[in-house]
Amino acid sequence: MxxxxxxxxxxxxxxxxxxxxxxxxxxxxxxxxxxxxxxxxxxxxxxxxxxxxxxxxxxxxxxxxxxxxxxxxxxxxxxxxxxxxxxxxxxxxxxxxxxxxxxxxxxxxxxxxxxxxxxxxxxxxxxxxxxxxxxxxxxxxxxxxxxxxxxxxxxxxxxxxxxxxxxxxxxxxxxxxxxxGNIDFMLLVYAFILLGILYALAFRGYYSKYIITSLGIIIWILFLKAGIxxxxxxxxxxxxxxxxQKIDTPSFIENLEQITDNIKKAKISSDPVLSKEQIAEIDCLQYWTDRYQxxxxxxxxxxxxxxxxxxxxxxxxxxxxxxxxxxxxxxxxxxxxxxxxxxxxxxxxxxxxxxxxxxxxxxxxxxxxxxxxxxxxxxxxxxxxxxxxxxxxxxxxxxxxxxxxxxxxxxxxxxxxxxxxxxxxxxxxxxxxxxxxxx
Structure with missing residues (x-):
């Protein structure tokens, strides 16, 4: 296995x-x-x-x-x-x-x-x-x-x-x-300050794809203009x-079982759409999946x-x-x-x-x-x-x-x-x- x-x-x-x-x-x-x-x-x-x-x-x-x-x-x-x-x-x-x-x-x-x-x-x-x-x-x-x-x-x-x-x-x-090329050290300092912020967030276990993407683009531009x-x-x-990971496997399985039970108990809509209870559980599943990966x-x-x-x-x-x-x-x-x-x-x-x-x-x-x-x-x-x-x-x-x-x-x-x-x-x-x- x-x-x-x-x-x-x-x-x-x-x-x-x-x-x-x-x-x-x-x-x-x-x-x-x-x-x-x-x-x-x-x-x-x-x-x-x-x-x-x-x-x-x-x-x-x-x-x-x-x-x-x-x-x-x-x-x-x-x-x-x-x-x-x-x-x-x-x-x-x-x-x-x-x-x-x-x-x-x-x-x-x-x-x-x-x-x-x-x-x-x-x-x-x-x-x-x-x-x-x-x-x-x-x-x-x-x-x-x-x-x-x-x-x-x-x-x-x-x-x-x-x-x-x-x-x-x-x-x-x-x-x-x-x-x-020729390096503009001031722009490079700004880039490393932003990198320091990202590393500090990573050290604290915080992750946001929006922050990394936004700051990453700015850092890319600073490197470009700095000559690196x-x-x-x-x-x-x-x-x-x-x-x-933010949660371990046993915790994820426990939450997954709870979500599965809640979906089984939730009201099932006669229309080809999910009920509010089911949507809420799907949102919970997404939340715990993101934390598990x-x-x-x-x-x-x-x-x-x-x-x-x-x-x-x-x-x-x-x-x-x-x-x-x-x-x-x-x-x-x-x-x-x-x-x-x-x-x-x-x-x-x-x-x-x-x-x-x-x-x-x-x-x-x-x-x-x-x-x-x-x-x-x-x-x-x-x-x-x-x-x-x-x-x-x-x-x-x-x-x-x-x-x-x-x-x-x-x-x-x-x-x-x-x-x-x-x-x-x-x-x-x-x-x-x-x-x-x-x-």
Missing amino acids: IKKIIITPFRKFVQIESFSGILLLIATIIALVWANSSFVDSYKSLWEYKVGFSTPILELKKPLLLWVNDGLMAIFFFLIGLEIKREFLIGELNSLKKISFPLFGAIGGMSVPVLFYIFLNNNPDTSVGWGIPMATDIAFSLAVLNVLGDRVPLSLKVFLTAFAIVDDIGAVLVIAIFYS HPTLAGILVAFSVPIR SPVQRIEHNLHGWVAYFIIPIFALANAGVAFSSATAIDTAIVINIIICLVLGNSIGISTIVLLAKKFKIIEVPKDIGNKHIIGVAFLAGIGFTMAIFIAGLAFKNNPVYIDSAKIGILIGSLISAVIGFAVLRWSNSNKVEPEKIN
Whole structure:
């Protein structure tokens, strides 16, 4: 029963991320076809179209592309923040023993690709792109694992998910420290005052989605105007969402039984509507349900579909459209560098550090995960699509040629990593892994 409670939601999470990877692929193909068709002008004009508002106090007018990258992606980062908080408090990262395996993988997956990039880069103007190959795209990588089905153990998917979350933490820190503009510290102080208010409310166990949404939007604007990338506001606001339930299970069951009894005793209307007594009990049920659910869990559940099925595919549609015509200026050195970093940097970095840590018994690897599984996942970690493109846009924001070159390298490198990772895992064991029984 306990295994069912833990494993079944994770399998649902994997299925959502896997289907998101399929949508991501479809959106990427559409963007590439659109950008290389006779309708390329409509593609460019759509994402360059300015949308916003202007008031005597505040003006916010940005191209549609930036609303996607700064606005919608802030929601994506908000969801990452919720996942990070949950994993650190009650999930796969809540103890040193649990975090050690994915942590060593993430160290290799972040540090070695960066070292590869710095070593291979010969152009001072492109040196700022070192952060591009350091983050794994969880949607694409889990989609590849899901295609393998029972040939890979569920514990490998848990490892990849935990690894990607640790990886995201590193990418977020890199964005905050190295890819933000000139900082207006006064506006930043105002933002942190509001964050302090949210954290104080969370500490006292108070939660209101209206307060978090309102203050979150203001904090987002303050970060934007302060020169800190506004998506980071999503992470910080997410940490203010309480994880604790206001009532425990026995109390909820007791109230649920009382509500059920009251509904049975209530007057039943002959019309196809509820009586006043029934409506009152339904309101009570809603009240106790809200108190029973963890705010972090509820918001994460409600947002996951929107992020996976809408925000990430829209991001891909807006950012993956690179023209491959002969007239397009491409920096070949960036393309080759990023391909090598994604494919070799991640595979060598992750597998070497994890296998060494395993050999010296610094970490404990689940028994159903073999060395070939680790090597295969290390290649899959080279699928750096979403976060890699995001960081490329920040690193080379003033040079479209470098951005397009980076995107081409990311697309090719991610494809190669996916194919090699799939092949290694597909042929690592000719026998299917027995699915874990759930009692």
